[in-house]
Amino acid sequence: MKLDLQARIDAAVECNVAPDDYFSVWDEIAEWQIDALKAIGLKPQHKLLDFGCGAFRVGLSAIDYLDDGNYYGIDAYAPYIEIGKKLVAVSGVTKTYAALASKDFEFEKFAAQFDFGIAQSVFTHMSGEECDRCMVALKQVMRAGGVFLFTYLIGAPVTRGMLYVGAQPMQRFAANDPQFFSALAARHGARFEGLEIKHITGQQVAQFGF
Amino acid sequence: MNISSPVAAAAAKFDGFDFERLRLGETELRNIRMELYHSTGTGFHIFKNFISPDLVSHIRSVWPKNEMPPGFQLLPGAHVYYPGCPNYYVRYPDGSQIFFNFLHQSPLDEVTQEVSVAVHMLRNRLSGRNAFQDLSGARALGYRVTLNRNFEEWVSPHRDFMDWDQRWTKKGEYDPSRLQATLVLSERGVDYSGNGFLFETNSKREITLGGDVPVSPGDLLIWRYGNLHSVENVKCSDDQFGFMRIVYPIYDLNESPPPPVVPRSFAVRVAAWLRDPVTLTRAVLGRVKRALS
Numbered sequence: 382m383k384l385d386l387q388a389r390i391d392a393a394v395e396c397n398v399a400p401d402d403y404f405s406v407w408d409e410i411a412e413w414q415i416d417a418l419k420a421i422g423l424k425p426q427h428k429l430l431d432f433g434c435g436a437f438r439v440g441l442s443a444i445d446y447l448d449d450g451n452y453y454g455i456d457a458y459a460p461y462i463e464i465g466k467k468l469v470a471v472s473g474v475t476k477t478y479a480a481l482a483s484k485d486f487e488f489e490k491f492a493a494q495f496d497f498g499i500a501q502s503v504f505t506h507m508s509g510e511e512c513d514r515c516m517v518a519l520k521q522v523m524r525a526g527g528v529f530l531f532t533y534l535i536g537a538p539v540t541r542g543m544l545y546v547g548a549q550p551m552q553r554f555a556a557n558d559p560q561f562f563s564a565l566a567a568r569h570g571a572r573f574e575g576l577e578i579k580h581i582t583g584q585q586v587a588q589f590g591f
Numbered sequence: 592m593n594i595s596s597p598v599a600a601a602a603a604k605f606d607g608f609d610f611e612r613l614r615l616g617e618t619e620l621r622n623i624r625m626e627l628y629h630s631t632g633t634g635f636h637i638f639k640n641f642i643s644p645d646l647v648s649h650i651r652s653v654w655p656k657n658e659m660p661p662g663f664q665l666l667p668g669a670h671v672y673y674p675g676c677p678n679y680y681v682r683y684p685d686g687s688q689i690f691f692n693f694l695h696q697s698p699l700d701e702v703t704q705e706v707s708v709a710v711h712m713l714r715n716r717l718s719g720r721n722a723f724q725d726l727s728g729a730r731a732l733g734y735r736v737t738l739n740r741n742f743e744e745w746v747s748p749h750r751d752f753m754d755w756d757q758r759w760t761k762k763g764e765y766d767p768s769r770l771q772a773t774l775v776l777s778e779r780g781v782d783y784s785g786n787g788f789l790f791e792t793n794s795k796r797e798i799t800l801g802g803d804v805p806v807s808p809g810d811l812l813i814w815r816y817g818n819l820h821s822v823e824n825v826k827c828s829d830d831q832f833g834f835m836r837i838v839y840p841i842y843d844l845n846e847s848p849p850p851p852v853v854p855r856s857f858a859v860r861v862a863a864w865l866r867d868p869v870t871l872t873r874a875v876l877g878r879v880k881r882a883l884s
Contacts, residue, residue, distance in 0.1 A: 387630050390767055394628045397621035399719025401768040406758050546719040582759070 383408055384441075384472055392436070392467040396460045398546065407438055413581045414439035414501050415446065420578060421528055421588060427451060427496035430488060430522065430529075432515075433503030434480065437465035444469065444478045452478040453491045458549045486518035495522055498529035502584065505534050506545070508552045509561070516569040516589075523591035530576075532584040535559050562587060615716050623717060627770065627815055634793040634815040637804070638713075641774065641811035642706055651776055651808075651835060653700045655688060655738050660699045666691065672733065673845040683740075687833070690736040694727050703837065707734040710772050711839055714813060718768045725841050733842045739783070739834040740827040748789070748821040761843075769816040775806045776835040783834040785826035791819035 389407060390400040418439075423429065425448045434440050434454030444452045456462055459482035466480065479491055488495075498519065504512060523529060537555040545551045558564070566573035572590035580586050615623075626632040642650075659665065659680050666679040666689075678699070679691040690699070698704035711732050712722045726732050739745055752769035754761075763769075779787055779801025788800035793815070798804050806812060814820070827833045 386767065390628050391630050394621075394624045394632075397617060397624060399624060399717065399768040400628055401719055402758070402763055402766040405765050405767050544721050547716065547721050547724075548719070 384468060388471055389436075389468065392464045392471070395467065396463045398460045398464060401546065403435065403438075410501070410581055411438045411442055414499060415442040417530060417578050417586070418443070418497060418499060421497070421530055421576075423497050425451070428493055429453065430491070430493075430495040430498040431455070432488070432498060432500040432519075433457070433506075434461070434465065436461045437468055437480075439499065439501065440465055440478070440480075441468060441472055441474065444474050444476050447476070449476045450478065452476075453493060453495070454478065454480045455483055455488065455491075457484040457551070458482070458545065486515050488518050488522040491522070493522065494524045494527075496524055496527050498523060498527070500529070500531040502532055502582075504531055504562075505554050505584070506543070506551045507554060508541075509554075509556055511552070512554075512561075512565055513568070516565055516571065519589070520569050520571070520591065523589075525591060527591045529589040529591070530586070531588070532580055532586055533562060534584055535561065614722065615713065620717065623813075627717065627813065628767070628793075630793055632793055634818045635790065635804070636717075636813050637806060638811040638813070639807075640809050641710075642809045644809060646702060646706065647776055647808045649702050650700065650706075650736075650837075651832070653703070654690060654736050655833075655835070657682070657686075660690070662697060662699065663690065667849075670845060671849055672731075672842045673848050674729075674731075676844070676848065683742075685741040686738075687740045687742060687745075688738045692734045692736065693731060695731075703734070703736065706774065707732070707837060707839065710734075710774060710811060710837075713811075714770050714772050714839065717813060718770045728844075730841055730843050733840055735838050735840060737834075737836055737838060738832075739787075739822065739825040740831075742825050743823065745822040745825060746820075747823075748819050750819055751816040753817040767815075767817050770813055771816040771820075772839045773800070773812040773814070774837040775800070775810045775812060776808050776837065777832060778808055779806075779834075782832040783825055783827045784831075785824040787822060787825055787834050788836075789821045789823065790814060793818070 386405055389404040393400040393404055418429070425446060427447065428451045429443055429447060431440055431443065431452065431454040434456050437454060440452060440454050454462070454465065462480050462482045469478070481487065481490055483490070507515065519529060534554060535557065537557050538553050541553050541555050543551050543553055563573035566589050574588050574590060576586045576588060578586045623636045626636045627634060662678055663680040664677040666681045671679070675695055676693060678693060678696050681689045692698065692704070708726070711726060715722055715724055751771065752764060752766045754764040758765035773788065777783060786799050789797055790800065791797050800806055800812065825834045
């Protein structure tokens, strides 16, 4: 399911997005994500929620791996969804999938219950208050026994607000408490579990159990 | 106060001017990005008459003098850039000169600096960066005013920001969105002859600035930094001005100044040169070229 770099660049600029290193350092992170999901139990028959799916970096592999219709991607940056659709088309993947551009954790719009979820470098772009709202929304759509894999960093940067790709206002995660995510899980009736999976860019890796 | 006064009417003319209008609009942005990055694009875009003839004339007159400008230091070697470092200057035996300028120093020329900041902001907009990103700080713009007169191979063919081996160790080193800009201040065939700037398009065709691609002084060329490019075979007679341009490299600044070099006495240096003048001359020229690459 590999596309060459120029194919990704073409899809990006057709949607008026500059092709930064999100598009160039692509395959290895995609592989890391799909391998991590399989390592925690993802099988083709499972439904997967890809929160912060971007331009379907792991989505291309996941759509291909999962049974038809079991991939659901959502991202706050609408152009990424359009780029992702182009990449699915040029990659020759024929399975169906669902995708949504939303900044408001509208997972319920998929009208599905998920066995697995993933948020690769997404909580790193959310405030504490947004993390709470996200958990409320996840709680509604994750099956009992469902597992949500995520990566995170702990630390409060000086610059909290960010303008992602020079276009999309976001926040950087800004808590110094290493127990933040376990406390977040506890507040929402979920379980936090740190994982020993080594992340490709050095982020922490953990899962929420529902 | 009468709010229907001419002052209020004049203010109304500006109705609708907002933050978004300070920068290139989305439609133009998409069209130019397609030219720059897409496989069907060329890999470059020219903003014709980006600066006026008056500004070209001013910039041409204020820089190329045969003395080190105030506030500048001779470029001591490679890796000499750090927060607060001086602006640097190099002059070559053939009359070629380079001026390395940082925004943390007072500018030699406010016109050049004003234009350079605008170029950098435009480049950032096109490459999906915040307007003021990399203007100063650990990774900083160092706009480089360059006059080439006679050089066979000034900058060998190379690509920038396409270092696959450093993709994890140094963020942003393998980034196809990176753009470079060349503000053209000379006319090929008038101010110099030879090739000058060579660039490989997205379709792998080699083109010459001012040859295959007509440009005039005042034009701004924005180009894909990861495409193969070089500056070579510049020729210039005594009555020609030379190949003058401004380019906009980004430097990763060292945290602190390099340790001072222990000076060798003049006699020791002369003795070394007499022992092997060819090797030493080549070494010095090589160090200067490495410092510039």
